[in-house]
Amino acid sequence: MKTPLSWITEYVDVPDHVTTDELTARLTLTGLKLEGIASPGAEITGPLVVGRVLTMEPEPQKNGKTINWCTVDVADANGSGEPQGIVCGAHNFAPGDLVVVVLPGGVLPGGFEISARKTYGHVSSGMICSAAELGLGDDHDGIIVLPADAGEPGQDVRPLLGLDEEIIEFEINPDRAYALSLRGIAREVLVSVEGASGFRDPALRETPPANDAGHPVVVEDEAGCPVFVARKITGFDPSAPTPEVIAQRLTAAGMRPISLAVDVTNYVMLETGRPIHGYDADLLQGPIVVRRAREGETLTTLDGTARTLSAEDLVVTDDSGIIGLGGVMGGQTTEMSATTTSVLVEAAHWDATSMFRTGRRHRITSEAGKRNERGVDATICEAAADRVVELLTTYGGGQVDPGVTVVGTPPSMPTITVAGDRAARVSGLDISEERAVAALRAVGCEVSGTGTLEVVPPPWRPDLTDPQDTTEEVIRLVGYDTIPSVLPQAPGGRGLTRTQLLRRRIGRTMAGAGFVEVVTFPFVGDADLDALGLPGDDPRRTTLRLSNPLSSEAPGMTTTLLPALLRTAGRNVGLGATSLAIFEAAPVTVPRASGPAPILPVDRRPTDAELDALDKALPDQPLHLGLVAAGEHEQAGWWGPGRTVTWADAVDAVRTVAGALGLELATRPATTAPWHPGRCAALLLGDVVVGHAGELHPRVCTAFGLPPRSVAAEVDLEVLLQHAVHLRPAPSFSGYPVAKEDVALVVDETVAAADVEAALREGAGELLESIRLFDVYTGEQVGPGKKSLAFALRFRAPDRTLKEGESAAARDAAVRVAGERTGAVQR
Amino acid sequence: MSGPNTEYDPVEVTPLKADEVEAMRDAAIAAISAAPDLEALKTVRLEHVGDRSPLALANREIGALPPQARKDAGQRVGQARGAVNKALAERQVQLEAEHEERMLVEETVDVTLPTDRVRRGSRHPITLQSELVADIFVAMGWEIAEGPVVEAEWLNFDALNLGPDHPARTMQDTFWTEPADHHVVLRTQTSPVQARTMLTRKPPIYVACPGRVFRTDEYDATHSPMFHQVEGLVVDEGITMAHLKGSLDHLASQLFGDGIDTRFRPSYFPFTEPSAEVDVRCFVCRGIDSASCRTCRGEGWIEWGGCGVVNPRVLVACGIDPDTYSGFAFGMGIDRSFMFRHTLEDLRPLFEGDVRFSSAFGSEI
Known part of the structure; x- marks a missing residue:
């Protein structure tokens, strides 16, 4: 989750003395891990100013391109106050427009140094910039045209483009879905950063009461979709631009601005955590019905993929059929477009498990799905829809339809019963019950009782269901960094097996x-x-x-x-x-x-x-x-x-x-x-x-x-x-002299030496101490198809010196058995 | 025995002549000291000490002397022979020493010649790192538990509080075996060994589980479909996060050096709650002037692994009463620990089997 710092501070006040590093370090310690801080404008140095295009002369070139020879008013930013002559290859602007000008001496991302240089027969003193050239996304469609009221020529353009912003990226753990929103992050700042105050909940707003005049909605699967809110606007101007601040914030968050209608739904999702879907209301046919798909039904989703649905998928339908994969991705047939003037805004609460399964089944990872499958505040559907309607009509004109459709009620939160000293027992820290209760209240829980606490989590914390969940909340706010280091004493182990x-x-x-x-x-x-x-x-x-x-x-x-x-x-x-x-x-x-x-x-x-x-x-x-x-x-x-x-x-x-x-x-x-x-x-x-x-x-x-x-x-x-032999008895050795006998035996080449050796061993009897084959010979002296095997035999008795001839007799016996068994003949 | 000594005039007999005996002696001693080597000395011995040497002959004549002359003659000849024998023995020792010395000089070799007739073998550094870690735990009185790599889905996931619809299952990209309805996976973590341990043993349990694990990650500088983990599990009465911290601090100091400790950051793992990421203090810069440290990239800390208090749901599934016992668990990459301990930036050499890589580590790390 990426956000400019200024967006966070829109909802919570942080004391001036708290630096960004301190803020993020504190959030990291309480569970919102800092992934990185980026400053998009950090690579840009030198004059980057607002310019007003005074003249532009199209000049066709031999290479087939047409360039524009422009004069641009940058006021005193160039030191002279004279209009600046600049060659520009883009065509998406007109005289009178406010544009972004980098003057000679400036450096753009990638170490691109700007100087006055001769090109296409003019001296071009600077450059009119596109978003891509400033490192703001990959939009190469043309140069940036600032809104007419954006500022005055010569003014530093960085604040206008958010280039002076610090963009903070947090790694959000799967159990903290609430922090996938500015609302959640601001709340974490409030509870984590000392001195933070003045939390302004973007989802806390007066909303008009439900009535029967809204677009008809029927929810057939209440477990799958407990709340469905629909609001509508008409007379909307689809060509109205997205306000710069919204576009900048979406870009900072890693989402590409597309159109005002789409951008606003994304913006409110980031703001509140509640995914929103917008339909082109004129393309809807009849009432909206939410149900499970029938096995094998099909839908082409917004990404252009034709999908075959499962009976477990939740779908949004109208008289034309399926128009969306509920909570995961909308369908193509009712998609908002450049001609959409009526928008139906859907803010619905979906069953998280169903969202997870559908996302996995269809291999869809979307920003909406990511939030819906992890758990969203079920109580803010009306507020989120109202916020969308407000922003759309503020920036895109049109009228808010008086109809307000609200189907269903948010599920209630469970009550968790937990011992007041559980956090202390689990952490090894001295955490009083009062401290524990205060921590739980700080994160929004309702807490009652003493000794045994009855805890009701706030609706934005569906992840809190068990005593261990509330325990973690208490310990993380007390501070993991305060946990002492105590080596546990294991009972005597058995070592390696x-x-x-x-x-x-x-x-x-x-x-x-x-x-x-x-x-x-x-x-x-x-x-x-x-x-x-x-x-x-x-x-x-x-x-x-x-x-x-x-x-x-x-x-x-x-x-x-x-x-x-x-x-x-x-x-x-x-x-x-x-x-x-x-x-x-x-x-x-x-x-x-x-x-x-x-x-x-x-x-x-x-x-x-x-x-x-x-x-x-x-x-x-x-x-x-x-x-x-x-x-x-x-x-x-x-x-x-x-x-x-x-x-x-x-x-x-x-x-x-x-x-x-x-x-x-x-x-x-x-x-x-x-x-x-x-x-x-x-x-x-x-x-x-x-x-x-x-x-x-x-x-x-x-x-x-x-x-x-x-x-x-x-x-x-x-x-x-x-x-493997475990306990080996110690050997005992005879101290009497050894008697050595060598024998060379000729056998067929196909006879295995091991067989000859085994026969010798058996024939040699008890006096044999060891036997070792020390040479193999083949050649003329033994004839074709034969080989000679030379064995060294050692004889010894355990209790006496061998008598003359005893070892020779044993050797002969051995040779005899080898002969019988293997046809061996002594050489 | 000599016969009656009638033929000799005692006065004429050589042993009686002192000057002749002395001459014999001197001649012998001169010959001895002139002998240039052991071979020559042997000849000298024959000539001057042998049976036919003048002194031997003189000695033989003593018996023929009248008794009154024997004593003097005997003494004279005896002394001469003694002197000769002494000189001979001394010369013998001297020449032997010279001979040995010469021989040893002649046998000198160039000891700087190579001696590597047989190449050295070596063990794989990950094996060594696993053993090193195991030894640290064994020294703490823990035991080393192991289990199968191809594992039942229930043990790899469900028993660890990762139900079939748990979002965290997508955190771990799992290799599944065919047929899919047999619910058998390549373990994505060594945690099923912990489950097996709890299922088969009664607390107190103090075990570490090193082993290979699998994820469907494409193979690149920082990802491998197979890698190695070590997990620890303690289940006992009164176990707290402080014990967890103590165990990890101990492991860190043993692996990375005295004074290297850990820090916790809240995190999420289904198996544990509360859960924490554990960072180990950078053992290179120790968190002091970290800005230019390449090992921790200026952080002062290195991400090491995950840990937490065993979720009571896991204890229940494994048959341990969560009201009596509590526990902690942790896990970290062995390969990863090895990589930053030995400043290896690309993990692929670990699995490519280039003999130059293993050989560089020998048989101890």
């Missing part, structure tokens, strides 16, 4: 392993999943869809972290980071067949069964860990060449994380997108596949702009976190 600690550990482990954490958006689309090469029936293709995604290309909640990670990796590679390792730990969304989440009551705690139903309606959202690495895992340097990342680095990164949780993961070959079908490991915790790791499919690398042989992994951390 184990899962929270483990999640941190996972992040640190990954960073320790050289991976950089990234955060990505969880939105995904088919193109992403196609780029991963997921087959049509891959469950990861089933995503939870958003009704209103930001991008139609990513309408789903992702089931996998990989698309975003691969995109991120590709972007980094594109920026020159050709070797990188990134990871993310974030939830993914896995839809499941579920019913709707019920909308439960709010007047009691839902039952456990009801809460259960809420949770059952939600998708699974397991925490995943994803990683992508590309290029060199170890850099080249003086130590030698770099080492390109391999599938094994991806597997090992996941195993390192599992290890940090006290878990060991097994691997087995897998053929899963987006991995290379021959270089992908399924990662298993026991028998459960918790994820996959390996080299990416070459096509995936290409699709995401990654170097060949890039790797990736994704695991479900929920399973790992669930099984």
